[in-house]
Amino acid sequence: MKSRDNVSGICILGILIVLVLLPLAAVLFQVVCPGMEPEKFDLKNLSLLLDVFVRKLWKKAFLNSLFLSLGTTAAGLVLAAFLAHIRVKYRFPGAKMLDMVSWILMIVPSFILAQGWVYFASGNGIASAWLGLKGISHFVFSYWGLVTVMVLCKFPMAYITIKTSMEWYPARLMHAARMNGASALKAWWSVQLPLCIPAYCSAAMLIFMDTVGDYGMSSTITAVYSFPTLPYTIYSAICTSPARFDMAGVLSLYLMVLIVIAMVIQYLAMGKRKYDFLDNGTEQVVPQKAAPWKCALLSGFTGVFCLIALGIPVGSNLIMSFSDSISIERFAFTLDNYKAVFGVASNLMDGVKHSLSLAGIAAAIGIVIGFGVAFVLTYSEFRLKKVIDMITLVAMAVPGVVLGIGYIFVWNQKWLMSVGLHLYGKPSILVLASVAAAIPLINRVLVGGMAKIPKTLLTAAQMQGAGYLTRMRTILLPLIHDSSVSAVLAAFGGSVFNLAITTILYPPNFSTLPVYISDAYNDLKFGYAAAATIVGGIFIITIMLVLEYLLNLKKQNRVNRIK
């Protein structure tokens, strides 16, 4: 058993090393060997590591990233836990809207959300010019304003993680606690809440990683308002001339240090206790219908919340998509942007096609590898599984542009041509990079699902003679069906809009949707960029809904048969 664990663990570790660690190591190696030229190898260059405390920009970026991520994690966790709690516990009109909004926010890239917030809150944006809310600009572009915007963009992954963990109720344990005299609150505090610690830790890590490594928000809002962060500074080190890959390596290293610290805190919080509780004493939580006043309150709150979290950024983009002006103040209605998007001369549809095919392949490969990663992390006794965990988190936090540059270093070597593995300059490198970027998210979602399923269930089946594939097909996959669907959809949606990687790696004549949107924005075609975003977004969400329906079809048929 242990040797089998080791084999699967080594395989997964090998895949992650190729997909994540190798490209990252290539960038980090630049610190001591600039340009990967052996004659330039010099260990003295390690002194660059201390420059973070000397260079004003680096120091500020490091501290800004740290405080922004901490603030967002704390506030985001509270918000996500509250939303998950009301969603799981109560049945009220609009409850499903929370899920829908979370999914949309999860797949829409942060640079588009950030752009929407800028259209809304800038000096003469929608809030000021149309709604007369003059103070909004001042608030949004302050530290707490940035935290608020970040929380509204980053809470969904934490919300879904916590909600998934709360959907199962340890009924037998709770009954035991109550029979031993514990009050409802005491039972919740001492039994149910501790069992959710992995989910809360995971949720906190997700928000922290996503915030600390977010480039879209950084470049669109924070850098513009004199609040440089690590991802933006890393980007500007790479995308400057002469390119400072060594600086990017050092800053990425600090980003990794932050991740390791966060992981250590997580492990300390969880200790060596076991948290799997799904057995025959567990019940699926069914939301209860709340009292009318409570129902109205919850519906009202959900509606307002969704309007702010999604309505503002997407609505602002929607408004801009009908404008032919640069600023909202001079808004003039036009359909020209949409005509241009659908026009015969438009290349946008090529971009959509490329992005969709990339995302489809990346999601398919990503779910297979992600399943393997989650399985090893949850059930294997592989010694290096914490390393695997760390690599997936690093892949999530390190900006895509760093990974992209690393991919060039790794996959553009001359000797690879002779063995047919020179992937740089071909669409396949985008697939590899998209898989690498998708794995952390897939893994997190699947680990959340697997954490509830005790290993003993699989062991019992094995003792009854069930082979590996039978155990997967009849036990694990049905129990993590919802998580798997979520993971596939998240990977698909995220890959479609992956700007950083596609910008740095896209092969000649293979432009993608986010590249078109970004180019249009850089050419001051704000209305066209917004229209392309809306059209692309609707396209992708429609495909995701169809995908979700198809993936859930089998499950629904099974439920119908049981009924």
Added chain:
Amino acid sequence: MKTNIVKKMTAIAAALTMVVSLGACGSEPASTTGGSAGTESTASSGTASREEAEQSEKTKEVLAEAPVQTEPLVVYLNDFDAVIVDLFKEATGYDVEVVAGNGAETMSRIAAEKGNPQWDVVWIDSAYDIYALSDEGELLTGWEPENAANLTDFAKHIVPDNKCMYPTGTHAAGVLVYRNDIYSEEEAPKTFAELTDKKYAGQVGMADPGVAAPAYPLAAYFMDELGMDGGKEYFNTLFEQGLKVYPKNPQVVKALAAGEITVAMLQESNAYDMVAAGEPISIVWPENGAPGSTRVAAISAGSDQQEIAKIFVNFLLDADTQQALINTGDEGYFEPSVKGVALKPERDADAKLAVADIITGSENEAEIKAWFADMSAQ
């Protein structure tokens, strides 16, 4: 095999077409082409038949020498990606594949590909960065395109001694732009020096020289014109008075439109776009000249298609090509590098450009950018 022969014949025919078309319109200014044709029409029939025979000889030579394309020419660029492929194909029959990105990302790609370059030609408005590539042996040097003879005096000064790159046009990396609903013409700044006036404190913005490709030539110009110390002092004063540095020019545009800043040093195409969009913006071309950003074309030393790359660079230096680029629209706000090209009508006819010395700008690039980044972080 049959396909290869067809391809080869097509390439030869295309090359012939290209050489003939370049011969007709490239080596002479567009305005003189008509005169030349008129002279031909009055030539005697004997002369004509001799010319025909010469032409036939030339054709045979071209057929023998025309490079055969085995794969598309890969061009890294940051503008004109929508038109240049068809223009070149139409003129020469050769295929081009482009990788379009902003200047900084393109240079970053080139740096990462250093051991195994995947590009044949780079054509971007980052003259200092491209020149630096020649120091590292990454560019074809010592070659002069036929159409370089038609370069303007301004453009000739930009061609370095090692002839590693050729300018195809220069645009203002920073014209003075102000909100005309805030300042009257008299109150508005007319020179860059006036931006240090306290009445503009907290009102001035520009793009980050470390991130936006056109913003570096802007900073380099001051460092070259005023000396490094003088340039730093100039920007120091601006920083002390609250200079706002935005990542790229589109963000400067948004800040101007939003009223967060009221004066800016802005790339000229963005400035004209703002005016065209009806924003309350006026453009000032300083008398001493606006710092220019030069778009240059250079050929990779490692390219295995150098002959076709040369044809491409020569094509970019053709007056008709540059006229076509100017006529394309938003990206056409630039001063052509060759004679005989008409400017965009809305562009100020007296617009004067000034560029920092290529070697100075290239050698001090890392220092200037690092200094600027730290200053703007304060």
